[in-house]
Amino acid sequence: MNDFTIVLRSLRARWFSTLTTIVTVAVAVALIVVLLTLRNSGKASFERGAGDMHLLVSGEASSTVAVLNNVFYANPPRRPLPWSRFEQLQAQAPWEYAIPTAIGDSFRAFPVVATTPEFFSAFKPAPGETWRFAEGAAFTNDFEIVLGSAVARRTGLKVGDTIYLTHGWSKASQGATTQGDADRAGVTHDDDDEASAGPGGTHVHREFGYKVVGVLEPTLTSHDRALFSSLQSSWLMHAQDRREADAKGEVAQSTPADLIDDDKKITAALLRLISRDASDTPANLPQVFDQLRRDGTLTVASPSQEIKNLFEIIDQVNRVFLAIAIVVLVSSAISIMLALYNSMEQRRRQIAVLRVLGASQGRIFNLTLVECAVIGLFGAVLGIILAYVGAGMASGVLRQRFGLIIEPSIAPTVIVILLAVTTVLAMLAGLVPAIMAYRTSVARNLRPVA
Amino acid sequence: MTASATPRATDLALDVTRLVFAYRRSTDQGEQPFTLRVHELDLAPGEQILLTATSGTGKTTLLNLIAGILDPDEGTVRVAGKTVHAAFGAERDQLRGRHIGMIFQTFHLLVGFSAIENVMCALLMAGVPEREHRGRAKALLDRLGISRIDARVEELSTGQQQRVAVARALACDPALVLADEPTASLDPDNAQVAMDLIQQVCKEKGAALLCVSHDPTMLARFPRHATLASLADATPGNGGTR
Numbered sequence: 161m162n163d164f165t166i167v168l169r170s171l172r173a174r175w176f177s178t179l180t181t182i183v184t185v186a187v188a189v190a191l192i193v194v195l196l197t198l199r200n201s202g203k204a205s206f207e208r209g210a211g212d213m214h215l216l217v218s219g220e221a222s223s224t225v226a227v228l229n230n231v232f233y234a235n236p237p238r239r240p241l242p243w244s245r246f247e248q249l250q251a252q253a254p255w256e257y258a259i260p261t262a263i264g265d266s267f268r269a270f271p272v273v274a275t276t277p278e279f280f281s282a283f284k285p286a287p288g289e290t291w292r293f294a295e296g297a298a299f300t301n302d303f304e305i306v307l308g309s310a311v312a313r314r315t316g317l318k319v320g321d322t323i324y325l326t327h328g329w330s331k332a333s334q335g336a337t338t339q340g341d342a343d344r345a346g347v348t349h350d351d352d353d354e355a356s357a358g359p360g361g362t363h364v365h366r367e368f369g370y371k372v373v374g375v376l377e378p379t380l381t382s383h384d385r386a387l388f389s390s391l392q393s394s395w396l397m398h399a400q401d402r403r404e405a406d407a408k409g410e411v412a413q414s415t416p417a418d419l420i421d422d423d424k425k426i427t428a429a430l431l432r433l434i435s436r437d438a439s440d441t442p443a444n445l446p447q448v449f450d451q452l453r454r455d456g457t458l459t460v461a462s463p464s465q466e467i468k469n470l471f472e473i474i475d476q477v478n479r480v481f482l483a484i485a486i487v488v489l490v491s492s493a494i495s496i497m498l499a500l501y502n503s504m505e506q507r508r509r510q511i512a513v514l515r516v517l518g519a520s521q522g523r524i525f526n527l528t529l530v531e532c533a534v535i536g537l538f539g540a541v542l543g544i545i546l547a548y549v550g551a552g553m554a555s556g557v558l559r560q561r562f563g564l565i566i567e568p569s570i571a572p573t574v575i576v577i578l579l580a581v582t583t584v585l586a587m588l589a590g591l592v593p594a595i596m597a598y599r600t601s602v603a604r605n606l607r608p609v610a
Numbered sequence: 611m612t613a614s615a616t617p618r619a620t621d622l623a624l625d626v627t628r629l630v631f632a633y634r635r636s637t638d639q640g641e642q643p644f645t646l647r648v649h650e651l652d653l654a655p656g657e658q659i660l661l662t663a664t665s666g667t668g669k670t671t672l673l674n675l676i677a678g679i680l681d682p683d684e685g686t687v688r689v690a691g692k693t694v695h696a697a698f699g700a701e702r703d704q705l706r707g708r709h710i711g712m713i714f715q716t717f718h719l720l721v722g723f724s725a726i727e728n729v730m731c732a733l734l735m736a737g738v739p740e741r742e743h744r745g746r747a748k749a750l751l752d753r754l755g756i757s758r759i760d761a762r763v764e765e766l767s768t769g770q771q772q773r774v775a776v777a778r779a780l781a782c783d784p785a786l787v788l789a790d791e792p793t794a795s796l797d798p799d800n801a802q803v804a805m806d807l808i809q810q811v812c813k814e815k816g817a818a819l820l821c822v823s824h825d826p827t828m829l830a831r832f833p834r835h836a837t838l839a840s841l842a843d844a845t846p847g848n849g850g851t852r
Contacts, residue, residue: 161727161730161731161733161734161740161743161744162734162740163734165727166731166734169720169722169723169727170722172722173721173722509718510720510721512718513718513719513720514720514731514735515679515703516677516679516706516712516718517707517731517732517735517736517778518703518704518706518707518708518732518735518736518737518782519703519707519735520699520700520703520704521699521700521703522699522700523700523735602674602679603671603674603679603680606670606674606679606714606718607670608714608715608716608791608794
């Protein structure tokens with residue numbers, strides 16, 4: 161037998177109070193863990209989004225909007241750049257890569273990124289990570305399309321399927337699908353056979369069927385919610401619109417020969433400078449940044465900086481939540497104090513008996529503190545478990561219903577700190593009851609009980 | 611120290627000299643000031659004495675003074691040769707834990723603890739190494755006829771609880787056992803059995819026994835008797851000394 165046995169017996173004797181107090185602490189700790197986890201994984205997916213690009217050049221009104229629209233696919237970019245401007249850009253600095261993207265079409269509200277195959281070969285979804293295909297491979301020809309992992313999961317599409325894209329980007333817009341080549345000729349939707357008008361000027365391009373050639377593995381970035389095809393496919397679809405409008409009627413399917421300069425537009429360029437020794441900030445980056453900014457028609461953004469700024473804003477909100485969670489934790493510590501304080505009258509006789517058996521006042525004080533520490537520690541452990549189970553379930557729901565990927569992850573050091581802080585807080589809460597225990601009069605509490 | 615026949619103070623299990631303690635006592639008329647005096651009281655090792663007094667006259671207070679739970683205004687208390695009130699804090703608590711066993715009228719067992727845990731707790735608090743706890747506690751409970759050593763004390767009968775209390779008081783092989791109305795919670799038959807057991811085990815363990823009771827049937831059991839009034843008397847031969 162040791163002193164800890166005494167603590168455990170005392171906790172067991174008041175099991176209901178012990179249990180409710182532990183649960184109170186656990187809820188507070190779980191709240192903190194969930195907030196920290198969401199904050200961490202939010203931050204991680206934010207940081208990953210920009211991949212390894214150094215600069216993002218677009219025609220957007222501000223660099224923040226440029227990053228939100230071209231990296232996180234918040235809204236369709238509004239100000240395209242001519243292809244000729246991109247060609248100039250390519251020669252303006254020693255790029256490791258310069259990848260054009262055009263965003264504007266969608267499939268069932270998922271954005272379609274028209275780009276070059278370099279997007280998969282040169283650009284990395286996150287520093288040090290390459291694109292991996294769950295199925296198929298990158299597009300090589302026009303009207304081939306690659307699906308982000310979330311798109312594939314939500315739509316159930318697979319390699320070999322044919323889909324029709326929507327011009328424009330409305331939440332209500334519906335792309336059309338045919339499953340496999342066998343159904344290609346069949347009627348697949350209630351839509352009219354020709355391009356059907358959707359809300360907000362959107363319409364389905366029935367003329368061009370895209371063949372699914374690849375499905376990506378999850379990257380835990382915004383790209384999981386996008387589809388990728390060649391730049392020229394997108395230009396051809398818009399050339400078709402232009403030609404139909406000009407002819408005020410149907411025209412033959414557009415070919416690259418029909419493209420004029422006005423069709424060739426991009427919405428952004430992802431740029432990475434050649435950098436030595438895998439250093440992520442090349443020395444000439446500020447210089448190139450300033451040089452590009454001299455062109456007033458361009459908006460030059462440093463995605464990592466923009467993301468940092470964005471996250472700082474979000475972090476303000478997070479801090480408020482965290483402050484609330486800390487207040488809850490402190491109030492749970494107060495509940496530990498109350499639980500022990502309220503049971504002190506019951507405890508006095510036991511304390512007196514222990515004193516008779518030879519326990520010093522200091523030992524009684526310590527036993528009370530340890531009892532609080534145990535409640536705090538058990539509460540913290542239970543809270544962390546609750547948070548993990550809860551976050552696991554929540555991330556499952558987010559993934560299933562919203563295609564949002566949030567990995568519950570929290571650094572082990574944070575867990576250790578949380579356990580320590582909760583335990584210390586519980587012991588601080590135990591000071592008042594411990595002092596009461598310390599001062600318990602032996603003679604008065606040894607009187608015969610009725 | 612009057613008689614030359616008195617054993618040397620350091621050899622005595624208990625040696626109380628010129629003890630004075632003034633305190634307020636609650637009575638039917640409210641709190642009243644009261645002064646407890648013990649001119650002389652000593653017990654040789656293994657000796658047993660019955661202290662009779664009507665309730666509420668300071669018997670428990672005297673036991674608390676001897677156990678170092680209360681501090682006297684004057685006088686000294688030695689237990690096993692050690693001056694109780696010369697030690698302070700944890701040192702005095704250890705002295706009490708190691709050398710004094712206490713048996714209470716309502717047992718004061720640790721509720722929620724098993725029978726053997728109650729006994730082991732005494733060993734733990736007295737600083738006995740952990741590996742000895744179970745063996746010593748079990749041997750003592752066996753001797754006292756408790757078979758359900760792992761049952762919680764509140765599940766035991768009153769008589770069994772009394773035996774656990776006796777085992778706990780004797781667990782550390784104390785020099786002195788202080789028993790405060792040890793049989794008052796028992797029916798007459800059980801009281802006799804319990805007293806037999808207490809006296810017998812104290813003898814076996816060589817512990818001196820100071821038993822406080824207002825039960826007149828106890829008188830025949832003890833070779834020495836005293837009353838609080840006689841202890842206060844400075845006249846030799848009053849029962850406080852031999």
